[in-house]
Amino acid sequence: MSKNIILCGVGGQGTVLASKLLSAASMAKGLPVKSAETIGMAQRGGSVTSHIRIGDGAYSPLIPMGKADVIIAFEPAEAVRMLPYLKESGAVIVNSRPVMPVTAALGGSDYNGKEMTDYLAEKIDNLTVIDTDKACEELGSSKVINVLLLGAAISKCDIGLSKEDIRNAIGRIVPEKFHALNFRALDYIG
Amino acid sequence: MAKEFIMGNEAIALGAMAAGVKVVAGYPGTPSTEVLETIAKRNDGSIYVEWSVNEKAGLEVAAGAAYAGARSLVTMKQVGLNVASDPLMCLEYIGIKGGMVVMVADDPGPISSQTEQDTRTQAFFSKLPLFDPSTVQEAYEMMIEAFDFSEKYGTPVFFRSTTRVCHGYASIDVKEPSEYHKYEVEGFVKDSSKWVIFPRLSLQNHKKIVERNIQLSDIFSEYERNFIISENDKNCRKGIATHSISYCYAMENLDESNMLRTFRVATPHPFPEKKALEFLEGLDEVLCIEELDPVIEKELIFICGKYNLKTKILGKMSGNIKVAGENTVESVGEAINVFLGKESEKATENDAPALPVRPPVLCAGCPHRASFYAVKEAMKGKKTLYCGDIGCYTLGNAKPLDMVDTCLCMGAGINIAQGIGHLEPDTSCFAFVGDSTFFASGITGVINAFYNQSNMTLIVLDNSTTAMTGHQPHPGTGKTMMGEIVSKVSIENVLRAIGLETVVTVDPLKLGEAISTVKEVSSKSGVKAIIFKSPCVAIIKPTGKNIIDSEKCTNCKSCIKKLGCPAIVLKDGKVAIDETLCTGCGICGEVCPFGAIGGGEGNE
Numbered sequence: 001m002s003k004n005i006i007l008c009g010v011g012g013q014g015t016v017l018a019s020k021l022l023s024a025a026s027m028a029k030g031l032p033v034k035s036a037e038t039i040g041m042a043q044r045g046g047s048v049t050s051h052i053r054i055g056d057g058a059y060s061p062l063i064p065m066g067k068a069d070v071i072i073a074f075e076p077a078e079a080v081r082m083l084p085y086l087k088e089s090g091a092v093i094v095n096s097r098p099v100m101p102v103t104a105a106l107g108g109s110d111y112n113g114k115e116m117t118d119y120l121a122e123k124i125d126n127l128t129v130i131d132t133d134k135a136c137e138e139l140g141s142s143k144v145i146n147v148l149l150l151g152a153a154i155s156k157c158d159i160g161l162s163k164e165d166i167r168n169a170i171g172r173i174v175p176e177k178f179h180a181l182n183f184r185a186l187d188y189i190g
Numbered sequence: 191m192a193k194e195f196i197m198g199n200e201a202i203a204l205g206a207m208a209a210g211v212k213v214v215a216g217y218p219g220t221p222s223t224e225v226l227e228t229i230a231k232r233n234d235g236s237i238y239v240e241w242s243v244n245e246k247a248g249l250e251v252a253a254g255a256a257y258a259g260a261r262s263l264v265t266m267k268q269v270g271l272n273v274a275s276d277p278l279m280c281l282e283y284i285g286i287k288g289g290m291v292v293m294v295a296d297d298p299g300p301i302s303s304q305t306e307q308d309t310r311t312q313a314f315f316s317k318l319p320l321f322d323p324s325t326v327q328e329a330y331e332m333m334i335e336a337f338d339f340s341e342k343y344g345t346p347v348f349f350r351s352t353t354r355v356c357h358g359y360a361s362i363d364v365k366e367p368s369e370y371h372k373y374e375v376e377g378f379v380k381d382s383s384k385w386v387i388f389p390r391l392s393l394q395n396h397k398k399i400v401e402r403n404i405q406l407s408d409i410f411s412e413y414e415r416n417f418i419i420s421e422n423d424k425n426c427r428k429g430i431a432t433h434s435i436s437y438c439y440a441m442e443n444l445d446e447s448n449m450l451r452t453f454r455v456a457t458p459h460p461f462p463e464k465k466a467l468e469f470l471e472g473l474d475e476v477l478c479i480e481e482l483d484p485v486i487e488k489e490l491i492f493i494c495g496k497y498n499l500k501t502k503i504l505g506k507m508s509g510n511i512k513v514a515g516e517n518t519v520e521s522v523g524e525a526i527n528v529f530l531g532k533e534s535e536k537a538t539e540n541d542a543p544a545l546p547v548r549p550p551v552l553c554a555g556c557p558h559r560a561s562f563y564a565v566k567e568a569m570k571g572k573k574t575l576y577c578g579d580i581g582c583y584t585l586g587n588a589k590p591l592d593m594v595d596t597c598l599c600m601g602a603g604i605n606i607a608q609g610i611g612h613l614e615p616d617t618s619c620f621a622f623v624g625d626s627t628f629f630a631s632g633i634t635g636v637i638n639a640f641y642n643q644s645n646m647t648l649i650v651l652d653n654s655t656t657a658m659t660g661h662q663p664h665p666g667t668g669k670t671m672m673g674e675i676v677s678k679v680s681i682e683n684v685l686r687a688i689g690l691e692t693v694v695t696v697d698p699l700k701l702g703e704a705i706s707t708v709k710e711v712s713s714k715s716g717v718k719a720i721i722f723k724s725p726c727v728a729i730i731k732p733t734g735k736n737i738i739d740s741e742k743c744t745n746c747k748s749c750i751k752k753l754g755c756p757a758i759v760l761k762d763g764k765v766a767i768d769e770t771l772c773t774g775c776g777i778c779g780e781v782c783p784f785g786a787i788g789g790g791e792g793n794e
Contacts, residue, residue: 010548023195027361033195034326035359045756046548059438061326061358064519080542101546102756105747105765106590111546119543 001031002055003160004063005153008082009074010099011048014146017173018072019050021150024173025165026054036061045102047078054160070157072149075099076116083123091126091157093149097133128156128189135188144185152189163187191369195361198326198351202293203228204364205333206263207237209289210371213255214239215248217630218659219267220302221356222295226265227662230671234367239671241662244600244630245270249277249292256286256346257385259376261337265293268307269599273631275316280387281346282317283395288375289341291333292318293349295356298481298516304580304599306514308482309350313459317399319406320348320459321415324437326360332415332456334371343402352481354435354516403460411464415456418469419449426451428529429469431486432479433458439522440479448530461489470494470501477529478505481517504529552585554757555732555773557724558651560698562586562593563753563777564722565620565649568708574618575610577603579632581624582658582726583651590754594622601631608635608644618712619646626656626664628681637688640717647712648690648719650681653726661729685719692718699724701780727773734774734789736767742786749778749787 005022007015019035026033034053038046051063065084073079073094086092098113117129130152136142147170154163163186170182196204203225206214214237216226230239238255242248245266252262266274271294278292294312297303313320321336323329333349340347383391410416420426429451432440437454444450453469453476455462470476470493478487487505494501504510511517511525527534552559562583565576578584578594579601587594596606603621611619623632628650639646656662663669665679685693692714696707704722711718745765750758757771758778767778767787779787 023359023361027193027195033359033361036354036357037359045553046550059325059441060435060519061354061360061438062519064442064523077545081545083542084540100759101548102551103547103549103754105750105758105760106754115543 001160002053002057003070003158004058004068005052005054005159006063006068006071006082006085007050007052007074008071008078009048009095010078011045013048013074013099014143015048015050015074018146018150019052020173021147021166021169022052022054022159022161024169025161028168029161029165031055031160034058034061047081049082070153070159072153074145074149076113076120077111080116080119086124089125091128091153092120092124093128093130093153093156094120095132095145095149096129097131126157128152130189139181139185139188141181144182147182147185148188151186155189191363192366193361194364195359196326196364197224198329198356198358199224199295200228201326201330201362201364202333202349202351202356203232205330206291206337207232208330208365208370209334209337210261210373211263211337212237212260212288212375213252213262214265215242215251215262216265216293217242217245217248217270217273218656218662219270219295220659221297221353222265222267222270222293223659223662224356225293226671227660229263241664241671243665245274246277249274249281252290252292253277253281253286253346256288256290258288258378260288261341262288262290263293264291266295267303268294268296268309269304270294271309271312273600275312278318278346279316282399283392284385284387285344285395286340286346287344289337290346291336291340291349292346293351296350296352296482298352301353301516306482308485309348310458310485311483313348313350314485317403318346318348318459319343319403320350320457322350322434322456322458323355324434324454324456326355326358327362328415328456329355330362330364335415337371343406345399345402352434358435407460407463410457410460410462413457413462415454416462416465417454418465419452419454421451421468423449423451427472427474429453429473429476430479430526431455431469431476431490433486434481436479436481436517436522439517439519440526442519443523443526455486458485458489463493466490466493467497470499473501475502475504475529477510477525478503479511479517479522479525480505549588550585551588551754551756552582553727554755554768554771555727555775556582557653557698557722557727557775558583558586559591559753559755560701560704560724560775560777561622561649561651561722562591563781564698564701564704565708566591566593568705569618569712572618573616575607575614575620577607577610577619577621579603579621579623579627581627581651583622583624586622588754590751600627601635604632604635604648605638607646608639608642611644611646615645620649620712621646622649622651624657625650625652625654625666625681626662629665629679633684633688636685636690636717640688640690644717645715646717647708648685648717650719650721652681652721652723654723655726655729657726657728661726681721690717690719693721694719695721695723697724698722699775699777701777727775732773735769735772736774736776736779736787736789738765738767739786739788740764742784744784744786746783749782752781753778
């Protein structure tokens with residue numbers, strides 16, 4: 001088995017934990033994992049990306065363009081930005097909530113998320129759009145977008161891991177007082 | 191053996207620990223920082239670890255330890271090596287007793303550096319052997335081997351890695367602590383004919399170094415990390431020579447159907463000449479796939495000349511590989527296709543809507559924003575020069591602050607201000623320097639400016655940490671990497687000891703006071719200093735949130751236009767505060783002409 005997964009969003013949205021959970025779950029199954037993350041200056045309010053490569057046969061920690069099985073996007077424009085990495089017939093899981101660039105108030109940006117999700121709908125057959133605002137309100141926390149999106153990815157496409165695998169990884173990595181909340185987020189999209 | 195999912199830099203750290211490193215020094219710099227941090231975190235107390243004041247100090251600490259027979263490591267980024275070059279160039283002539291590794295992280299792109307310099311080229315210049323891994327697992331194993339080579343041949347060695355190896359993660363096999371290399375440290379043995387550098391000794395040792403490197407070239411030809419793939423395919427007329435992460439990118443593009451003879455070079459210096467001759471045998475053309483300098487390419491051209499081979503060597507110098515910036519799987523694939531005379535797949539047309547640009551900015555509540563604004567406001571209408579420096583505060587160049595006129599290298603702003611000021615006596619010259627940069631390389635600059643009768647205002651942006659690289663302690667923080675609480679070095683006392691008569695410390699978040707301090711101090715002659723002291727927002731708890739009084743707010747957007755704080759946003763065309771970002775620093779309240787922004791708690 002080999003799976004290439006891209007996680008993308010804006011600094012601070014929790015992509016790093018999602019990446020850790022995927023890696024830990026794969027390790028626990030004895031699968032080799034490689035990953036790469038954007039670190040440094042680019043992280044401050046900037047676009048962030050994690051490349052995760054599960055299984056044999058990968059040399060580069062970065063996924064080649066057109067080879068990602070799934071893009072899990074925490075922000076609609078970031079999904080569009082990473083689209084060249086998606087393979088033909090690959091899946092996209094996207095949060096519909098836009099994050100305005102920090103410079104938007106200074107002018108020069110008329111960004112809106114709807115334009116991005118419309119574009120994705122036109123291009124991608126296997127697309128799942130999630131209103132995380134609504135979901136987080138029902139779950140009672142805004143801090144579980146990452147696990148919510150992971151759960152959705154497992155339900156909507158094959159990432160080579162089960163919810164049980166991720167549940168076990170949460171058990172090992174996340175502090176115990178947040179387990180129940182994260183388990184609910186994982187199962188939110190069935 | 192155990193399995194761990196770790197970052198390249200963590201693997202490098204664990205490799206050094208497995209090799210029995212006893213002294214580790216360094217100066218933080220992306221992408222090298224996590225190596226030293228990992229050793230500090232996993233230290234059982236038997237390893238001495240320090241963040242040195244700069245790379246030169248760090249290298250000297252490691253050299254001293256190696257003189258005494260301990261295995262030592264010094265870590266830095268590529269531009270840090272420039273600072274450490276003075277001791278390093280000399281150290282090669284003296285040699286070491288315990289294994290010593292100089293770990294340098296290069297930054298093709300550059301992603302977070304001033305230059306795209308190549309430490310492999312520095313290895314030729316300084317005559318040190320260099321190890322250049324391609325993967326996280328290799329980084330771990332080669333670090334252990336680098337220590338063995340260093341000790342065996344009595345020379346410090348470079349361990350050079352690049353961003354994609356340093357910051358890539360992989361599940362790898364590592365040794366258990368019980369399997370780590372153990373040894374007794376003999377201690378420093380006095381011998382002035384060995385440890386004191388004099389011209390006569392240098393002449394002698396220069397000859398030895400040259401002879402040793404010829405010998406090492408042969409030894410590296412046998413080193414299993416310098417390998418050739420598909421060597422036995424004698425029909426193969428084309429080959430690839432590559433290294434580091436570019437090797438991984440090449441392998442992504444090669445499979446059984448189009449495998450070429452491939453030479454992976456792990457030790458570009460001394461270059462494994464015999465292995466290269468094996469590789470070149472029968473080849474008509476070689477494509478060298480490298481990042482940064484064309485090191486392998488030049489070596490192969492040299493070997494072809496030396497042995498009168500007809501093989502054509504292609505790479506950066508022939509225009510087959512881009513001369514600057516990072517390679518990617520795609521750029522390498524394209525270059526291989528051109529090399530093989532194949533058509534590349536046409537890129538599909540990009541019809542995506544315009545994407546939002548997300549440039550890096552100073553954080554909401556960052557005290558640097560207040561400091562820059564205070565100086566800008568105080569000096570309104572005057573002819574000014576604002577020399578910046580290396581750190582988060584380089585971001586003060588962005589609009590609307592636009593307060594960085596120059597930036598070169600660590601500590602340079604002070605003497606650049608001095609030089610420009612010398613020619614423009616009517617300009618008010620300012621040099622901004624962060625606290626960690628001040629200690630690393632600002633102090634000599636201030637002494638130079640003071641002694642040589644310069645006329646300038648030094649602004650020390652003291653946020654009590656090394657923020658840009660992830661909050662490392664420095665001499666002003668009173669903490670060491672061994673967990674000790676120690677006397678802080680006071681920046682104000684240092685400046686006074688140099689002789690500066692005017693040194694004022696002020697909280698930049700008290701904007702009115704900050705502005706009047708700048709006006710007063712900058713009007714004096716000579717070198718004078720203001721220390722803007724306020725902790726980095728990333729290391730303190732926010733004091734509260736600010737709120738906008740919608741009745742008083744006229745939507746003039748003054749706060750946005752003056753400060754450019756990411757927490758002040760437009761919601762449906764109206765100015766609003768993003769509560770998730772606001773730290774309650776309160777400076778927006780002070781710039782609002784209508785008193786419409788009020789403090790959350792802590793700002794009353």
